[in-house]
Amino acid sequence: MTTRRDFLSTASLAATGFALAPLAACSQESPPPASNAAAAAPAETPFVGPLLKRKIPSTGESIPVIGMGTSGSFEVGRDEAARAPLREVLKRFVDAGASVIDTAPTYSSAEDALGDLVTEAKLRDRLFLATKLSGVSGIEEGRRQFGESLRRLRTDRIDLLQVHNLRDTRVQFALARELKQQGKVRLIGLTHYRDEAHAELADEMRALKPDFVQINYSVVSRGAERTIFPLARELGIAVMVNRAFEDGRLFAQVKGKPLPAWAIEIGADSWAQLLLKFVLSEATVTVVIPATSKPRNQSDNLKAGVGVMLDAKQREALVVAVG
Numbered sequence: 375m376t377t378r379r380d381f382l383s384t385a386s387l388a389a390t391g392f393a394l395a396p397l398a399a400c401s402q403e404s405p406p407p408a409s410n411a412a413a414a415a416p417a418e419t420p421f422v423g424p425l426l427k428r429k430i431p432s433t434g435e436s437i438p439v440i441g442m443g444t445s446g447s448f449e450v451g452r453d454e455a456a457r458a459p460l461r462e463v464l465k466r467f468v469d470a471g472a473s474v475i476d477t478a479p480t481y482s483s484a485e486d487a488l489g490d491l492v493t494e495a496k497l498r499d500r501l502f503l504a505t506k507l508s509g510v511s512g513i514e515e516g517r518r519q520f521g522e523s524l525r526r527l528r529t530d531r532i533d534l535l536q537v538h539n540l541r542d543t544r545v546q547f548a549l550a551r552e553l554k555q556q557g558k559v560r561l562i563g564l565t566h567y568r569d570e571a572h573a574e575l576a577d578e579m580r581a582l583k584p585d586f587v588q589i590n591y592s593v594v595s596r597g598a599e600r601t602i603f604p605l606a607r608e609l610g611i612a613v614m615v616n617r618a619f620e621d622g623r624l625f626a627q628v629k630g631k632p633l634p635a636w637a638i639e640i641g642a643d644s645w646a647q648l649l650l651k652f653v654l655s656e657a658t659v660t661v662v663i664p665a666t667s668k669p670r671n672q673s674d675n676l677k678a679g680v681g682v683m684l685d686a687k688q689r690e691a692l693v694v695a696v697g
């Protein structure tokens with residue numbers, strides 16, 4: 375059976391020029407010929423930064439464009455064997471200069487694992503931590519959950535507190551505002567993960583004017599282009615993108631397909647980098663938060679945050695290529 379690692383190695387070879395015919399017509403220029411040096415390159419090339427940064431409109435603060443999610447990947451409880459690779463996932467992340475990590479109290483043990491690993495490596499001051507008011511009703515339940523998040527994350531402040539999936543939105547957002555006024559939270563936001571919710575989310579963005587909106591966006595889920603992105607530009611709201619890989623499903627969709635010939639022109643040598651660069655080629659996107667439990671995939675994802683993004687022609691070509 376072909377593993378994801380085998381597949382990425384194949385994709386990397388493809389990027390060096392070995393199987394690139396299908397989308398050559400979409401290239402801005404002819405693809406360069408494969409060189410022996412490139413062909414002999416190890417499958418895992420080092421990350422060469424620095425990561426690009428974009429501004430949060432409400433504060434002017436710049437944050438790195440590649441962040442990280444924790445759903446699934448950090449839901450490991452106290453299992454040492456599962457925590458070990460996450461230490462390296464975190465190390466590679468901060469070593470690259472990345473900082474934005476998104477979690478939630480309802481991602482089972484993710485806040486606990488993240489809090490322990492961040493504390494153990496003394497990384498709190500280098501991170502922008504985002505969590506959520508999630509699945510709670512009423513202000514007291516929200517307040518209790520926030521207190522628990524601080525305890526589990528082993529911190530006294532949260533950089534971004536988001537109301538999760540439009541549940542009890544007005545009450546929880548009022549609480550988030552109060553916590554911001556008290557200095558326990560720096561920024562506040564709203565999240566969702568499905569195109570069907572964009573209209574309601576847009577209404578709440580207009581009414582509540584959060585600092586951030588977190589929304590799904592990928593090469594196969596482009597609804598945000600019509601509603602959320604234009605509104606975020608108009609209102610000056612930062613955009614965090616979740617599910618750029620459709621929870622990993624996009625890798626199955628491109629399995630066995632060669633990378634487009636033009637990938638090398640934008641410095642991408644994997645499908646992951648192309649999918650993330652697709653998201654970041656929307657200038658309104660402030661940060662994208664792919665989730666991974668594997669150091670190798672973390673390095674791969676970070677490489678999408680440097681150099682040029684896709685132009686309009688390459689964006690359309692990628693949509694066709696992923697299918």
Ligand SMILES: NC(=O)c1ccc[n+]([C@@H]2O[C@H](COP(=O)([O-])OP(=O)(O)OC[C@H]3O[C@@H](n4cnc5c(N)ncnc54)[C@H](OP(=O)(O)O)[C@@H]3O)[C@@H](O)[C@H]2O)c1
Nearest residue numbers: 443444445565567616617619620621622646664665666667
């Ligand atoms: N409503 C909400 O607010 C909401 C909803 C959904 C998600 N989120 C946030 O957004 C984050 C990201 O979304 P997501 O977790 O649904 O999924 P995602 O980032 O679209 O995909 C994660 C999957 O992709 C795989 N992957 C990551 N990097 C890879 C690479 N370079 N090559 C191959 N496979 C790779 C991961 O597997 P490996 O572990 O094997 O690398 C994992 O299975 C979440 O973790 C969460 O923080 C928020």
